[in-house]
Amino acid sequence: MWCCFCFISRADFSKEPAFSWMNTLSEEVKRAIKRSRILFCNGYDFDELSSHMIISAVEYTVEVGTSVFFDPGPRGKSLLSGTVEEQKALEHFLRMSDVLLLTSDEAESLTGLVDPILAAQELLRKGNRTKWVVVKMGPKGSILITKSGITCASAFKVKIMDTVGCGDSFVAAIAYGFIHNIPLVTTLAFANAVGAATAMGCGAGRNVATLKQVVELMETPDLNEDDKFWNELLREHLDSQEVTFLSKMVLNGSNGRMKHVTLQKVVSELLPKLKSSQLEGTLSS
Template identity: 60%
Template sequence: MHLQTLKSPLPCSDAALRAVSPGEARAIFQNPRGRPNRSVLLRPQLAVSCKGNGIAVVDSGSSSGRSPYCCREEERARKAGKVVDVATLGNLCVDIVLNVPELPPDPFEERLAYMERLAASRPDKKFWEAGGSCNLAIAAARLGLRCITLGHVGKEIYGRFLLDVLHDEGIDMVEMDREAENNVTSAYETLLCWVLVDPWHRHGFCSRADFSEDPAFSWMTNLSGEVRIAIKQTKIIFCNGYVFDELSPRLISTTVEYAIDVGTAVFFDPGPRGKTLLHGTLEQQRALQILLLKSDVLLLTSEEASSLTGITDPILSGQELIRRGVRTKWVIIKMGPKGSILITRQKIFFAPGLKVEVVDTVGCGDSFSAAIVYGFLHGMTAINTLALANAVGASTAMGCGAGRSVATLDKVLELLKNPYPYEEDNFWDKMVNENSTKNDITLLSTAATHGKQNRVSCVSMQRVVSELLPALCEVGKGRIVGVIRLHVSLWLLRESSTSEPRSELGETAIGLEIFSSA
């Protein structure tokens, strides 16, 4: 029996369609599927506005953990032309999800032979799913964020599949290398990741990137004009450790430094690759240090934080990362089903996880991260951000697989309306007791009351949920209109570009070249 992924259709209502003019509606259906051959320049006067999503920079001097978000910041973002909420960097792949009697062997040669046998014949499309950074992008889009992906996919059937999935979720892609469009060699093909599940629901992963010393797309050497423009128009660029499997450390470093120069916040989740990169080549070590020191937000599991700092205690390791950081505002420690921790330079925030019937944990971390992005951009308090992230991650765990099976907004709302926090082994009571003598702590509490005692502030789950639900319900009402208007604007820009000579793209160009699967 194969692992089934469920494709969630974009909700549509008559009211939403009425919000778009007849001319705009006709434009949607005139927009052909497949990647256009010409560029589309998003000019500021035609760009889609992102209501309520300004650049939020967390004040390291704030004791509340709240991002200072206000009309001034939103206006600054608008004037800067930052109309995209989040862009993912690289790691665009198609997951092939298969049940297998046993996971692949560990020895290099045997593992390579195992993958080659899998790849010898194309698996049925029912086993395909969008993977890698697509998980975060899809989860973020379902929370109402404007998303793009920066990366490369091939022109073969897998690349077309991936672009179709992103298109259906309202996500656009910027090709990182224009020359790649005309190259059909295997080095330019879409990356496949074989996600193997044994009878005990343990996961194994393998792709061609695992068997090469060089990144899969090592032929990418420069940051193109199109990508620079995309980053300029983006509020947050999100990187994970798997981007090193595709792009050279030098190109990753250049991208991060450029993002910082143009006022784009950097989020980094090193994942399991962090430990190997720490002991990798000099270029890998340098790029890793740039990301660790200069990211605005770091997201790690407790094990990953320990491997990067040599400190086993999750609080102390998180504090060490934020102490080293030049720009770091938040360090998020993911504690699995137990919940999560957010550390600032002044405070610590604890949020117990939610009890759910776990079906599959693939994609939970990416979904969790999407909600952190949402909270950061919307100026939510740290404790509310963690509560939302826990709910989004738990909702994904209730489904099968990642990609289109990551949490939907409806599932998140349903879970928040009936939350059952993790309370086993008095885990969070112990965490509070061990850390409250030296730190100011805010705890998401199951108790109906809230208040402060000594250095511990308790915020009730009931109160947090009452603050989250109205905002999330508005996301559900407004998303379809926003997605339609985004694609309408893209179509209008395509049409306008046909009557004008193509502009030279460079550092001073305004606009964003987007290759849409629409």
């Protein structure tokens, strides 16, 4: 079974953003931002809104205490060489976001650093408010870098049907962990599971993974553990920061500055929280 999608907007046929006529935030939009815990934006917002509007939205979000999540996506590279206004808006996002989410290639294009951990640390250094930088490593897994440590989680092995919606699903899980102060390694494992479960289906929207599917995946996991890849990536960083690593079989504990946490421990701590949220109506089943 194959799924094929084509997304086309007005921006594909014009250099102007689709809603270039919008120049101020409406009171309705301001109320929505103020009521929200997180404002999530990605690079494609530049195809819809002017750079001025985007900066206005970020500034108002910061003013009212709502957190900013930003995923530059493939547009990040083109924005770096875009108009002066686009470059200014991109720089504003990178400085004012609480959480940045990007692939290893996108991190390299924004910083010039091949090592995704060094790239993330550079983004943290330049950010005024940045607390987390999450780097998506494709089939290898993902990394969450803070100023105090590095957290790594291998990806789940699944049969991929369609990757549409996986990135947004991953972000939603990261946001859940951020809002609820869930441990970083647990948040990362949950996000990997949500993204993987979504890839097992077809299409986005209402077709993204359900909580039931995510739980089933985490309870009977098959992690894509590539020890050689992770050892090479982390070797240069073990002396400078503590590293927390999600493992399937390794006993909980530390080895030097490497702290191993088993997936079983993560699942046992996370599932009660998820089921409680489901009962409260804050998660979809």
